[in-house]
Amino acid sequence: MGELRILLVDDHPVVRAGLRAMLTEFDDFSVAAEAADGDAALRELARLRTLGDRVDVVLMDLQMGAGMDGVTATAAIRQLDAPPPVLILTTYDTEADILAAVEAGASGYMLKDAPPEQIRQAVLSAAAGQTALAPKVAALLMSRISSPETALTPREVQLLELLATGLTNRAIARRLFISEATVKTHLVHIYGKLGVDNRTSAIALATQRRIIRPPGQ
Amino acid sequence: MGELRILLVDDHPVVRAGLRAMLTEFDDFSVAAEAADGDAALRELARLRTLGDRVDVVLMDLQMGAGMDGVTATAAIRQLDAPPPVLILTTYDTEADILAAVEAGASGYMLKDAPPEQIRQAVLSAAAGQTALAPKVAALLMSRISSPETALTPREVQLLELLATGLTNRAIARRLFISEATVKTHLVHIYGKLGVDNRTSAIALATQRRIIRPPGQ
DNA sequence: GGGGCGGTCAACCTTTTGGTTGATCCGCAC
DNA sequence: GTGCGGATCAACCAAAAGGTTGACCGCCCC
Incomplete structure (x- = not known):
């Protein structure tokens, strides 16, 4: 050819x-x-x-x-x-x-x-x-x-995106019209699925895995 | 030549x-x-x-x-x-x-x-x-x-980088062979210069301003 | 040699975040 | 209709982070 x-x-x-x-x-x-x-x-x-x-x-x-x-x-x-x-x-x-x-x-x-x-x-x-x-x-x-159980729900991804902009739990709650308690619950779930135990490493990992865009587009 | x-x-x-x-x-x-x-x-x-x-x-x-x-x-x-x-x-x-x-x-x-x-x-x-x-x-x-008063020192930038990887204050302290107190002092200075009041927004802002690379890149 | 700056540290307190338990509601699938 | 999972909320405690004050050291510069 x-x-x-x-x-x-x-x-x-x-x-x-x-x-x-x-x-x-x-x-x-x-x-x-x-x-x-x-x-x-x-x-x-x-x-x-x-x-x-x-x-x-x-x-x-x-x-x-x-x-x-x-x-x-x-x-x-x-x-x-x-x-x-x-x-x-x-x-x-x-x-x-x-x-x-x-x-x-x-x-x-x-x-x-x-x-x-x-x-x-x-x-x-x-x-x-x-x-x-x-x-x-x-x-x-x-x-x-082989491990679909660690997939984040759409709501969780949304939380993660707001997290990465630097918002506090309270600010996220107000933004989404939910209580701070709910935000904390979501975060605990997110941390569990990502295998981390604080918000900054969640952001780092989610950015690495391209689950969310890096802060600032 | x-x-x-x-x-x-x-x-x-x-x-x-x-x-x-x-x-x-x-x-x-x-x-x-x-x-x-x-x-x-x-x-x-x-x-x-x-x-x-x-x-x-x-x-x-x-x-x-x-x-x-x-x-x-x-x-x-x-x-x-x-x-x-x-x-x-x-x-x-x-x-x-x-x-x-x-x-x-x-x-x-x-x-x-x-x-x-x-x-x-x-x-x-x-x-x-x-x-x-x-x-x-x-x-x-x-x-x-042209705006040196808000410019971060090399040490502060270095902290910011470790911050963005998701490390805790204690982990940063251990990594840099300094005390946790010093880490907190640096962070307060960083927050002041960037005009924020928590680590996630510091990371977001520093990434946006290209002071540091996005986490994991 | 005095002054400024960057970096270091401690003590103390407040606020935020992390972690747990348990609960209600709703939509969807079987 | 029963069960499951996602989303919501509350109460509580522990840990981490945020904020302030004050201090010491080394270095460079005038």
Whole structure:
């Protein structure tokens, strides 16, 4: 089938240059186009299609400084006719990121610290319509489906979000029109599920796991 | 003086490949060696020196998955005889990172989302013994010295970082080999400067103002 | 050598938070 | 209709955090 045509999506010029160098070192890949965010990726994809140009794999970062993020872009790409497979290549292996990416239709999830050969193999797998997961990612998914009892309820997540803005129990109670006692009850449940025993580590852990956004967007 | 010899230190093979490609595209730079963490960087530096090989600039990431982190490595390099200038190239522009790097003896602080030309210029400046700061970093430092009464001291920033990881006062005290009383004193000062009155809002505000990185990143 | 500042510590008190037990109400599933 | 889980609330106690006052030391600067 000749060389594989790749669309690189990453907001860092350094990373794009690295992927380009790494993939084209052996000549089974070529870079069809580059984009710095999701919007640009969609534009490039549309442009290439009108040119009759092929894209076999989209290599997509998740964290994009500005513009459309990787998950949204992935979902948008999968809405197209005969969409190319999207392989996520990112820095973080957090639960929420992975779940969101898979739900959006990604066909793989690799980490940037992977050795070049692993990344090349993943691109090949994606192009062949197979899925490719980094070992760490696969392990995390397995451990998660085996322990659903620690999932937070929507109300608990809402509490956690207010907690992270720095509100006291009383302030949270007023905000939600419930009593302080109820807030405390929710917090105890949250701490139990997260395996912590105070609000700051709850915030730290929930931020790490991408259950909530870091304070300040 | 011929081409500049550079030591690349970054835990991501992709990023190293990108920097290599980006810097050697025009032939005023050449890569003397690469390292995936601080320990390896020191080893490479020693090895190159015994070979009589020159290193004009060390290009260093701060967040290194395993091994010695960038700040520690920078400090160690600056302890050497006739140390090469160390240019930090990282993802985050938070006050804590910047202060720590400058204190460790870094001669510049660039962000990975910078355009290639800016990075090349920064490397040239560093090699010439000048300092090179990304515009965002420079702006942050300026705003800091223009309002010194509300500026946090390095020690206070350090406390704030530990605070954000979810540690209790006692745990912070043990970590820093000081008493709990001292921790509380620092916290009162921090709250006063930030205009808050509890630890969670201090974390929220400090994250928003990019004084510290969001927990777990 | 005096003054300011950052960092350290102690004692004391108030407020907030954490943890437990037990209870009511509601919606949904079997 | 019985049972279960989520959400609500109260009372109580223990622990942690917040706030104040005052103190000492080392360092740099004028």
